[in-house]
Amino acid sequence: MNERTRSSRRRFLARALGAAGALFLAGCERLSESQWFPKVLAAGERLSEAAQTLVTGRKAMAQEFSEADLSPSFRSNGTAEPDSEAYAALAAKGFADYKLEVGGLAASPRSFSLAELRALESRTQITRHDCVEGWSAIGKWKGAKLSAVLDAVKVKPEACYVVFYCADPMADDGTDLYYESIDMDDAWHPQTILAYELNGEALPIKNGAPVRLRVERQLGYKHAKYVMKIELVDSFAHIAGGNGGYWEDQGYQWYAGI
Numbered sequence: 001m002n003e004r005t006r007s008s009r010r011r012f013l014a015r016a017l018g019a020a021g022a023l024f025l026a027g028c029e030r031l032s033e034s035q036w037f038p039k040v041l042a043a044g045e046r047l048s049e050a051a052q053t054l055v056t057g058r059k060a061m062a063q064e065f066s067e068a069d070l071s072p073s074f075r076s077n078g079t080a081e082p083d084s085e086a087y088a089a090l091a092a093k094g095f096a097d098y099k100l101e102v103g104g105l106a107a108s109p110r111s112f113s114l115a116e117l118r119a120l121e122s123r124t125q126i127t128r129h130d131c132v133e134g135w136s137a138i139g140k141w142k143g144a145k146l147s148a149v150l151d152a153v154k155v156k157p158e159a160c161y162v163v164f165y166c167a168d169p170m171a172d173d174g175t176d177l178y179y180e181s182i183d184m185d186d187a188w189h190p191q192t193i194l195a196y197e198l199n200g201e202a203l204p205i206k207n208g209a210p211v212r213l214r215v216e217r218q219l220g221y222k223h224a225k226y227v228m229k230i231e232l233v234d235s236f237a238h239i240a241g242g243n244g245g246y247w248e249d250q251g252y253q254w255y256a257g258i
């Protein structure tokens with residue numbers, strides 16, 4: 001579904017869900033026009049079904065597996081160790097000084113140490129990771145629910161996306177950090193976690209230590225590793241190439257739902 005269709009469906013959905021939903025979704029769509037409304041309302045029933053499918057679709061759980069399904073080892077892809085002095089210094093101390101900064105459109109922005117993240121409500125899940133390069137792996141992830149982090153910082157209603165800034169520079173000169181973003185549907189999803197364990201052990205550096213995103217309804221490149229900072233935003237215009245992610249800035253689809 002292209003951006004425009006998606007936007008139309010979301011607007012219809014806002015209507016279908018009533019005033020509260022409309023208020024929330026309207027904030028995220030400030031920049032788009034509203035001409036389509038009369039047309040959609042005339043279409044009635046049929047679109048109402050489409051809206052329903054959309055709701056179920058975005059809330060559905062990704063498949064979970066059993067211990068017997070675990071891949072013998074979970075491979076690393078992309079960065080296997082960030083080429084950054086700041087990261088090396090953190091790693092040298094076993095990430096004891098790590099702080100996850102969470103801010104942007106939040107009423108109570110704050111940072112979280114690893115201990116503080118571990119104290120939040122957690123979830124453990126065995127899921128399959130699918131990379132667009134053509135490989136998959138099943139791993140057991142444990143982490144803080146992103147919803148618990150969002151609750152703690154009090155997300156402002158204007159927030160439309162969550163942006164994850166990583167420790168690894170993608171350019172040789174140390175600039176162009178990897179980053180990614182998801183919308184609020186994925187952000188509040190129960191399987192969306194900030195993982196600090198893989199297969200029962202502290203997350204290895206090759207898989208994103210100390211904390212990486214697991215957003216199970218999305219393809220591999222959305223699962224930001226080495227997350228250092230989280231920002232709640234209403235647009236990507238001010239961030240890097242403006243497309244919501246490192247790979248998106250090179251032309252990948254922003255919505256990588258599966």
Ligand SMILES: Nc1nc2c(c(=O)[nH]1)N[C@H]1C(S)=C(S)[C@@H](COP(=O)(O)O)O[C@H]1N2
Pocket residue numbers: 074075076077078079130131132166167168178179206207208220221222223224225226
């Ligand atoms: N910071 C950061 N996150 C990243 C990447 C990366 O290079 N840097 N690669 C992405 C891609 S394409 C995939 S498939 C997964 C790989 O995760 P893994 O190394 O645990 O297999 O991480 C994603 N997140």
Ligand SMILES: [Mo]
Pocket residue numbers: 077130131132133220221
């Ligand atoms: Mo990937």
